[in-house]
Amino acid sequence: MKKPELLVTPTSVAHMEQLAQAGANAVMIGEQRYGLRLAGEFSRKDIIDAMDVARKYGVRVYVAMNALFHNDKVDELGDYVRFLSEQQVDAIVFGDPAVLMTVREVAPHMKLHWNTETTATNWYACNYWGRKGAKRAVLARELNMEEIIDIKNHAEVEIEVQVHGMTCMFQSKRSLIGNYFEYQGKFMEVQQVKYAKGLFLYDKERDNKYPIFEDENGTHIMSPNDICIIDELEDMIDAGIDSFKIDGVLHEPEYITEVTKLYRRAIDLCAENREQYEEEKNELFARIEAIQPTHRPLDTGFFFKETVY
């Protein structure tokens, strides 16, 4: 049976090597100048090093260029794409059509993955971006299992689904943390708090904690739970989903590596030895639960949820 690729986001080149050893087939890396909400910052030099690791382990490298670009960065996109093309990265991940236009101009053979985080919600849109040049669509996290499988059944492009980690709920161009401190008159603290790690918003009514952080792309607010469906992979593997992603953003490298190992086992079993998978899957889930940070409960995201509008 066809096995989906296991795609993980490393925090550094060294960590990427550990992930390769843990069984990752592909990594997504990049820098915040062009990419959104990455687990680690990879400079151009890091990308060159990452390609060495990739060749050594046979791991594919996808580079994030999925930011929303304003005019000021449009002119430099070509140079970055050219660099990535020279390094022979395996694909560029984009959301903004400006990237697609740039790739057509300077590196027409470069593979593209379409990922806007929230707007890949139907199979027609996935195929549309396929006709424009994308090889893969990364589905919105707000879809349920049935919708995902229906998209896969109609898709002319590869389909990637996030199976683990937190997801983005909100991106603003404004400096919302900085603004809050300025509003309180705490001007001295702004710089220090703005890029601080470990910030979260507490929602009393729902007793939820939403991680929040600022970077070059604005303010990002993340989901209160980590998705974990290590024990629910059957339907998507049977449907032939092409890539399973573990998003490690805001997690420790050791945690990401451990989760990668467990998903490696889960995918292999689920594809090759279904009986054994059924026997072991609760145990695999329990092992993730055991290493889960206390403030990050697990849930199944939108996979089994009814959303109205």
Add this chain to the structure above:
Amino acid sequence: MSISQIINGKRVIVKKPELLAPAGNLEKLKVAVHYGADAVFIGGQEYGLRSNADNFTLEEMAEGVQFAKQYGAKIYVTTNIYAHNENIPGLEEYLRGLESVGVHGIIVADPLIIETARRVAPKLEVHLSTQQSLTNWKAVQFWKEEGLERVVLARETSAEEIREIKEKVDIEIETFIHGAMCIAYSGRCVLSNHMTARDSNRGGCCQSCRWDYDLYKLEGDQAVALFDENDDPFAMSPKDLNLIQSIPKMIELGIDSLKIEGRMKSIHYVATVVSVYRKVIDAYCADPDNFVIRKEWLDELDKCANRDTAPAFFEGVPGYKEQMFGVHSKKTTYDFVGLVLNYDKDKGIVTLQQRNFFKPGDEVEFFGPEIENFTQVIETIWDEEGNELDAARHPLQIVRFKVDREVFPYNMMRKGH
């Protein structure tokens, strides 16, 4: 095409932008057009982003299109959800319906709807919705090559960025000038999906960004509060957009359509905001070099504002002063109390439909496109049969009373409080 020309020794604007207004129902559509909108955007029964706004049936759209035609105004329909698979059946029929009633164009985000419209309803113009968060000229170029007539830019674009986009790409540009807005990049917020299981990209947004939150920092496993006891809670609530002061600059940039947000807003709001921007645009275009913003226009806008307003991204990245903390709404200073149906010039008597309580002795203000605002103290009020009333108490009741100056159908009467 140049924006201005010298005519008889005086510079005038020859490229006047479209003033585009929202309407949640047929009455609001008629008011928007009558008060000076060049185009109106409305929602249909499906595929639009305000699932709980009053939306138009096809028959109502047909009537709206006919009404607008008398004024030379256009009707656009927002069809800007990000569809899920389940929304695909029925789409073709829906789009054919819009085309058949004479709608001028649709405002769209999802390529599914763009391409389906092209195929089954080719007479409809296709405008790209702000839900696509278009922020640069190259992305605009992409959509031009896809054959779109117009794009609505992200609210995050600045004047300078719009200038560059206009220079580099020949396509109609629409931008927001007034009303509520997302504090997130549009289309990139799913707070409501998480918090209330309602899909914001299909019209289910609950404005979760405007709720109160507490900001903490994790130190080890310990959560440390980043606010003091008396601090207002954290919020992501933006002030409403108000670009009245920037209209001259927007006209000089050659922006093609200036858009007012608010399909959920009242008829009084639509009338007030449209009439003010109508005056600003007309005054500037007639004599740009001697133009000044009149205080009465600003005061007028204030009369229907239910939230604080600020200029936001057109004039630079907004800071804390363009957000709201600890406050959730401001009370409007005026109530809309009556809609003029008729005026008997000989007797000086108005026939008016009651929209809110008023009584003899109240001082009210009349406004409308044909008149300068004026105030009036109400004397005796009669009902339709000529019976004297102690007050106009009933919504939609038809009443009569003396008004000193001439008023016209669709003029409005408001009362301060």
